[in-house]
Amino acid sequence: MGEQEGEGTSFEYTPTRVVAAVCTVMVCASLAIERFLHYAGKKLTKDGRKPLFQALQKVKEELMLLGFISLLLSVCQSRIVTICVDEDIMKHFLPCALPDDKDHPNILRHLLENTESPVGICAQKGNKVPLLSTEALHHLHIFIFVLAIVHVTFSVLTVIFGGAKIRQWKKWEISIKEDESDSSKAAEPEFTNVRDHDFITKRFMGLGKRSEALGWLRSFAKQFYGSVTEPDYCALRLGFIMTHCRGNRKFNFHKYMMRALEDDFRKVVGISWYLWIFVIIFLLLNIDGWHTYFWIAFIPFMLLLAVGTKLEHVIIQLAHEVAERHIAIEGELVVKPSDEHFWFHRPKIVRHFIHFILFQNAFEISFFFWILVQFGPHSCIMGKLIYIIPRLIIGAFVQVMCSYSTLPLYALVTQMGSNFKKSMFDEHVQAGLISWAQKAKKKNALTSTTTKRQDGSGSSDGDGGGGGPRDSGPDAELHGIHIATDSQQGT
Template sequence: MAFISAVATQHYHHSAETLPTSTTNNRVKYVFQCQSKRAKRSLEETPTWSVAVVFFVLVAISIVIEHLIHVVASWLKNKHKRALYEALEKIKSELMLLGFISLLLTVGQDLISKICIPKSVGNSWHPCQKDRFSDSEYEDSCAAKGKVQFVSAYGIYQLHIFIFVLAVFHVLYCIITLGLGRLKMRKWKAWEDETKTTEYHFYNDPHRFRFARETTFGRRHLSFWSKSSSLLWTVCFFRQFVTSVAKVDYLTLRHGFITAHLAPQSEVRFDFQKYISRSLEDDFKLVVGISPVLWFSAVLFLLANTHAIALIFTHPPPKKNGADSEFQIMQIILLVGTKLQVIITKMGVRAQEKGVIRGIPVVEPGDDLFWFNRPRFILFLINFVLFLNAFQLAFFMWSWYEFGLRSCYHKHLEDGWGLGFQGTKFCYNAYYGHLRFIIQFLCSYVTFPLYALVTQMGSAMKPTIFSDQVATALRNWHQTAKKHPKHSTPFS
């Protein structure tokens, strides 16, 4: 695989000698001192056996990873998991894109490092204070021209390592997202099985008349707070932490979906939980993708990591410098979860307008309940939160490894919480790790499955209503019909 080979080759090129210390100044000094003293050996001066060993290890690792991906793809095909197979292909495409970026950095390293810019431009937009490295001594090929390098070779190498870390965290977050989502849906299976029992149909006799407010669904959603917009959003905000998907909500939405889109006799035969699971997998292939908008947000993150600016994409700055981006990301996912809860309650309010109902309350689907009449917009927000959370955690781990917690990327550790560096370090690690885990957990275990359920209440029915075998048969039939159109009819 080009990505693994490019990263390992670049790391081997810059790590032939062990750096004596982890501090930023000494690492930079040491690397460029080694370069000035011609410490790097070329392949002409390197034993062939060491070159062969490095080459063999890189190829072996690449082949093993490629084989594992092939095994997973074959298993998904055999299990007729078309959506997950497409998601795997999309992950491979994203890794290939990162591999190409890594390869371009390797090939263009010398060319980029030879670009010279004026000192006035090079001394702007630093992540650290201007005088932090004023005494640093390192070789700059542009110094003779009175200029500075656009990006040094060592800086390109560090960026190279960051791309590798980003790829690892992107794949890891994708696996966690799907795993937690399916874990949440597993408990819905028992509710689905209950709809096949005699007791369920007796209790929800479609010939029995009831007031909508007296049903279990009505008692949960139809109260004094549902009449006030502010109280409605407040209750729905806290509800996502307790029972994001209650049993009565699942059964009512199931009944509303079947009533709107299927025949009445499908109430017993239709497996709504399996349909939701297929819809989750279908949405997952969109969540794992990285759109141009997300790449642009990543560029803004890197651009805004400067001492002079505190934007939404920056790391947690000192208290005096502004808001915390982690809490802003959490606010987005909490807003999405609250909106989904509000949609369920509003469907209950609509059902109440009928007064008297028969059997289970019938909630009416509609895109008008969603922001901009677009249910997919919520999926974009979920995708945005997952990507940005993975990106920022990857950036944090990379900057910790490359520069340590005393670097200017973690300036608030020095300005921060009045506990001394060691105490602040412990508190910050606990704070940062737990907050990232909470965001990932809320997004994957609470919001994403809730989205898969509530979006079935849109105006349109998803193609995942058909099983993978039926969907494949329909696509094949459609392709065959296009290739062999009728040229004549019995009446021609």
Template sequence: MAVVDSGVKTSRELDQTPTWAVAGVCAIIILISLALEKGLHKVGTWFTVKQKKALFEALEKVKAELMILGFISLLLTFSQYYIAEICIPVKVANTFLPCPLKYPAKSKLPGGARRLFSLERRILAGGKGAACKNGKVPLITVEGLHQLHILIFFMAVLHVIYSATTMGLGRLKIRGWKQWEEETLSPDYEVSNDPSRFRLSHETSFVRAHTSYWTKIPIFFYMGCFFRQFAKSVSKSDYLTLRNGFINVHLAPGSKFNFQRYIKRSLEDDFKTIVGVTPFLWASFVFFLFLNIDGWLTLFWASLIPPIIILSVGTKLQAIITRMALDISERHAVVQGMPLVEGSDKYFWFGKPKLLLQLIHFALFQNAFQITYFLWIMYKFELTSCFHDNFGLRIAKVVFGIGILFLCSYITLPLYALVAQMGTQLKRSIFDEHTSKALENWRKAALKNEQNI
């Protein structure tokens, strides 16, 4: 009969691990990392060849965020045993728990069940645990830090997927406007929008679609704008009218300007902002982790923030278009040619069009965090864990979060890229890559000549 020696260690360090196992694992990890790096490099090269400067800069931002997450992971790996050696009183450790306490302090088990539980976790992690005295436990166990590693990995993967989905859906939406842009080159368009042609303002398709008796009542005005973002966020008359207003204000009237291509470049500039993770967003991530206390339903209330923001921004963008139509009908009873909208920052909250983009940025980050946190809990703690007390509610929240991603990427963000052009300031993306580069070189040369003088 074989005798099991209870003194044999159940875990091995590298000096007792086969070299083929160590070399094989390292080789696989290195190959995956090289494949990822080469893939991102290929995408960056393609952006450069296609002269997608904004997308290339957005890709560099994604790589920078992945590097930050990698540094965080390295710091956790290096310092995990030092952190695990920090001991705190059991009474303090039993506060601010995300789940109900499994082993109360009044347990009659010898040595305290909590200490036994922590010891088992450290053994499973294969590391050295903290030699805490009676009445104290580790600040965070090695196993707990390992779970944080998994959360960081999920954040890195979801950040790439989320960014690609956002940009892909936005470009898909704007691609549908290409047909309207091509129609502006046809003779029929020039005849129907002849500047010498006069007609009543309320007979134009743009004014007629956005004005009625009900739009003069504030509550119905905003209700209509709210539901319009779901039905048809941008109609053909909206696009052509805003295009006409932009060209007349910022360019020569009647210019052959590809407005759809300009909106696409503008969306790429906006995307470059959205993929970044600012210190404020990192602070919000830590803040919600801190407030994820059992019984508070913090993550549930936090999951309501993205839809409220996205729906509010979408309503505001529709309100701006409707307000422009109302201004046309109030200013002129008769219009010449196509209705001319008046672009101004006064239509935006606090006169700042960029504020809407910042709100979209925050909402997308919080929505991505909610989805990432759910997937991490499902992977590490299973579906029946205490994090999922109301499992149906959690599933509904994730489905709703995915819906918000599609709503924002396919409707709200392209709509912002279009309506933001109605502000006072002209975006640099109006110039193509060659013109922008020439202007930048001219600016540098002018500054150099000024310094020499």
């Protein structure tokens, strides 16, 4: 009594102690996660780590989106499983080949005879089957949840390990400031042969225009060992300071770089709409015999190598420009940052590539463990062992390489664009600039309204005498703000 064949016992006939126990466990787990995120946010706010706090808020948004997806699937489940379609439609574009009916006669007969099940309901309408079964809907629900959690976790681990690598460069920053403050070294600047400079020697090494291919090969190999050296850091740091803050030679470039990385992490940790589109395309192409799951693993691998090679080549280009332009220099060697060295002249494209690489790699790992847990190691979707091992090796390689090489390269080299990021300013300075811009906009709007009223009343004197100064004041303020806040964060 109270049971539906194939569906199990309903809520009406389930012991209350079981219901209460399950609810207690779920509520406690949810509250524990919520409290952990809350205290983590308070800690980040107290430490002044606003970008990381915003990244945490982004994680909460993703969890809220997952909760809504779960709710939507649960509410619509009873409707979806009763949508019936022709059986022939469901025999194509399958992840696994259909087994012969003779291999599963009892299961098929049981489903067709159970008129209260979705299969039985559709069978009464003729040669029909459910569009999506309850079990398949449940598996899809779990996969989306696992994918989001793994992506957030992998992104956090990448930034933690990458940040640890970048923090090792702090000793170079300290060493540079000690050298600059050493009064004994404040002597007359001397002429130096450019080719004898460590940065040029290790990066340029006589490469000319005819050796472009050799430069790319060297860039490809360099990302695997010593991707950033002390001469690289010193040269790029000085180039940034002389371009963007020439009057402040004591500018803490390392601190700025860490703030910029934290700010970018806030954008990387989320799952953007185009990433969800990629998931849908993969689910569409995951057809039996195509081995899509195997071939798609090479996308983040190849893209990661391309990004690392490009970032290394930017450093070589900077060294090449100096070596081609000068034979000897007086004083320090200064490189010239420029957007021209990056893809489509936009350094921030690299961040989008890294975002996609991290998501794609998380997708590969989450899909593997989801198949392993849900269907077992011998599932047809999992494939043969010859396909499984390369996927796992590639996934581990991408994660380690992105953490210890590509991300530190990105943090340093993308500062070599034509503009600097808003992380140049401390939090209170950013807030002050934004407040100033808002006040200037209000003042400009008020001035424009006053001018229109004067025009309507026929006051030609007001137009001729006051138009110039009125326009130049607020517009000048707004123009200065745009330079300091908007256009300067082009990277």
